[in-house]
Every structure is written in structure tokens, then in C-alpha cells.
Amino acid sequence: MIFNFLNEVMFSIIRQEARWNEMKKLLLITTGGTIASSPSDEGLIPALNSQELLSILGLREEHIQLDCEDLLNLDSSNMQPEEWKLIARRIYEVYADYDGIILTHGTDTMAYTASALSFMLHNLPIPVILTGSQLPLLHPLSDGVDNIRLAFAAAQCALHGVYICFNRKLMLGTRAVKVRTMNFDAFESVNAQPIGIVDARGLHIYEKDAISLKGKCELYDDLCEDVYLMKLTPGMNPEILDVLANMNYRGIVIEAFGSGGIHFIRRDLISKLEEIVAKGISVVVCSQCLYENSDFSIYQTGQKVLRHGVIQGYDMTSEACLTKLMWALGQTADPQTVKEIFATNYVNEITLK
Numbered sequence: 128m129i130f131n132f133l134n135e136v137m138f139s140i141i142r143q144e145a146r147w148n149e150m151k152k153l154l155l156i157t158t159g160g161t162i163a164s165s166p167s168d169e170g171l172i173p174a175l176n177s178q179e180l181l182s183i184l185g186l187r188e189e190h191i192q193l194d195c196e197d198l199l200n201l202d203s204s205n206m207q208p209e210e211w212k213l214i215a216r217r218i219y220e221v222y223a224d225y226d227g228i229i230l231t232h233g234t235d236t237m238a239y240t241a242s243a244l245s246f247m248l249h250n251l252p253i254p255v256i257l258t259g260s261q262l263p264l265l266h267p268l269s270d271g272v273d274n275i276r277l278a279f280a281a282a283q284c285a286l287h288g289v290y291i292c293f294n295r296k297l298m299l300g301t302r303a304v305k306v307r308t309m310n311f312d313a314f315e316s317v318n319a320q321p322i323g324i325v326d327a328r329g330l331h332i333y334e335k336d337a338i339s340l341k342g343k344c345e346l347y348d349d350l351c352e353d354v355y356l357m358k359l360t361p362g363m364n365p366e367i368l369d370v371l372a373n374m375n376y377r378g379i380v381i382e383a384f385g386s387g388g389i390h391f392i393r394r395d396l397i398s399k400l401e402e403i404v405a406k407g408i409s410v411v412v413c414s415q416c417l418y419e420n421s422d423f424s425i426y427q428t429g430q431k432v433l434r435h436g437v438i439q440g441y442d443m444t445s446e447a448c449l450t451k452l453m454w455a456l457g458q459t460a461d462p463q464t465v466k467e468i469f470a471t472n473y474v475n476e477i478t479l480k
């Protein structure tokens with residue numbers, strides 16, 4: 128199936144020309160979200176299945192063989208590690224049969240799902256493109272039409288791994304963050320240029336920034352759910368970390384101040400972190416600033432933290448830090464190995480020094 132004008136949209140996909148006329152086999156997996164929602168007495172709820180979505184989009188068959196699968200029908204606020212595993216396993220089961228997969232998903236937690244899938248599915252040889260919309264597809268002015276069209280175009284490109292496309296941008300799954308609640312430009316690619324943009328010349332893919340294959344496709348679907356993401360606030364009581372330790376949390380991500388600051392006068396969070404790390408809990412620090420790098424070696428407050436074995440998240444998004452730590456602790460119980468995992472760039476999620 129293909130959109131009426133998809134051939135025109137596709138004509139300027141850089142360096143993909145030879146592939147345009149090849150028959151492509153794509154899979155559309157739906158999981159709910161606003162894109163599939165309709166009004167109810169209790170507000171918008173996911174309701175439409177893939178066939179209903181496709182009928183609104185008005186597709187016709189040409190150059191694309193499309194299979195559809197309605198995997199979930201959830202508001203993405205209800206997407207949790209169990210759902211990430213279900214999606215990852217399904218993609219792993221079927222990826223070899225397709226040239227690309229489009230996954231429709233609610234926007235609210237799409238960045239978490241995309242990051243989690245990026246770590247669970249190594250060396251995916253095809254593109255998996257997540258998309259959704261701010262306004263339901265049933266609405267005549269929905270942004271979902273453009274978003275799905277781009278997702279279909281991107282899913283036919285020679286890309287590998289997990290991406291989010293939204294508002295004419297194609298972004299790495301581990302770099303996209305939802306930054307706007309209402310505007311159609313809901314996602315930004317944080318600390319990495321978008322991999323693709325659409326303009327008057329069509330879709331441009333910047334292949335050098337895309338995910339590269341490093342080996343055989345593997346599924347690593349163990350995740351540790353006992354990971355907490357905490358935003359540091361001035362005056363925060365360090366004993367909050369004891370509460371997490373007593374609840375058996377195994378990992379903590381702290382969004383610290385600026386390029387890398389944590390308080391230690393009066394309320395000595397740094398000594399508390401030393402205690403927590405000594406208990407075998409892995410602590411990752413990143414910045415509560417959305418953009419640019421965190422570097423805990425710049426200030427005394429940051430250096431003290433690093434001396435206690437805390438791991439740097441550098442320029443990773445909070446979503447990527449959280450899901451990488453869940454994934455790392457799913458693979459190993461050894462804090463040293465968790466550190467090594469964080470010192471590894473898997474899918475361009477981190478800029479290491």
C-alpha cells in the first residue's frame with residue numbers, strides 16, 4: 128500500500144534512489160495513543176485499530192506490501208517495561224520478514240519506549256519508526272497524517288535501528304524528547320541533529336549520523352524495573368536515597384544542577400551517594416538542563432561525586448539514562464559492568480569524551 132503522493136515525497140531521498148521501485152514489505156504495528164483515539168465520556172481514549180487508521184489515511188496499494196498488527200491499544204501513560212518487552216520481542220520475532228516497521232504510539236512516553244527498544248534490540252538491520260500525533264487522526268486537522276506519511280517513507284530507507292519521526296523530523300530513538308504538550312512540533316532531537324528532515328526537496332537522510340550495524344541482530348530483553356529517576360532540587364533531603372535503598376531500588380538516575388552540581392553543605396547528598404554506591408546501587412548523574420553536555424569534572428561539587436563511583440551520563444537524555452540503566456541492570460548485577468555499559472556508545476545515545 129502506498130500514499131497517493133508517496134512516490135513524489137520519496138523522489139529526493141538522498142542516495143536511496145535505486146531502491147524506490149523495489150517492492151517493499153512493511154509492517155504497521157499499532158499500540159494506541161492519541162493518533163488512534165476517539166472521544167468518550169471520560170475524554171480521549173485509544174479506540175481505532177490499524178485498518179481504521181489506514182482507511183482514514185486513504186492508502187492505495189503500490190510498491191508496498193503492508194501487513195498490520197494491533198499489538199496494544201493503550202494511552203502511552205500506561206506503557207511500562209512489560210509493554211516495552213512485548214514490543215521488543217514482537218519486533219525480534221518478525222524483523223527478518225520486513226524492510227521496515229512502523230510503530231504507532233502515544234506521544235507522552237514515546238521517547239522512553241524508543242530508548243528502551245534501542246537498548247533491547249541490538250543491530251536491528253531494518254528501521255523501526257515510532258510515530259504518533261498530538262491530535263487524533265479522526266480530527267480533520269490531525270498532524271497524524273503527515274507523521275505517518277513520513278514514517279512510511281523512513282521505513283523504506285536503508286536505515287537500521289529505532290527512530291522517532293514527528294513533524295517532518297526523523298530522530299534517533301535515544302535522542303528524541305517530548306518537549307511540547309500541544310504544538311505539533313512536539314519532539315526535539317536533543318544533543319544530536321535529526322537524522323532526517325523534510326523540506327521542499329523531500330526527505331533528506333543524514334546517513335553519517337544514523338545508527339550503524341556492528342554485528343548480528345540480538346534481543347536482550349531483560350530489564351530491571353527498580354530504577355528511579357530523580358530531579359534534584361535545592362534543599363532536598365539526602366535521606367530520600369535511604370528510602371529508595373530500603374525499597375530495594377538497584378539503580379538511581381539523578382538529574383543534577385547545570386553542568387554537574389550536587390549540594391553537600393547542611394544536607395550532604397554527596398556522602399549519602401557514597402553510602403548508596405557502597406551498597407551496590409548504581410547511580411548515574413546527568414543534567415536537568417535539556418541541552419548540552421554534563422561534565423561532573425568541572426566543579427568541586429561534581430568531582431566529589433565522581434570520587435564515590437557515580438557514573439556520568441554526559442549528554443544523554445534523562446529518558447536514555449533511565450532506560451539504559453534499566454537495561455544494564457537487566458544484563459548484570461555487577462556495578463563495574465554497569466559502568467562499562469555506560470562507557471559504551473551503542474546507538475549514538477551518548478557522546479563519550
Ligand code: ASP
Nearest residue numbers: 160161202203233234235
Ligand atoms: N496521552 C496520549 C498518549 O501518550 C498523548 C498522545 O499520544 O499524544 O498516549
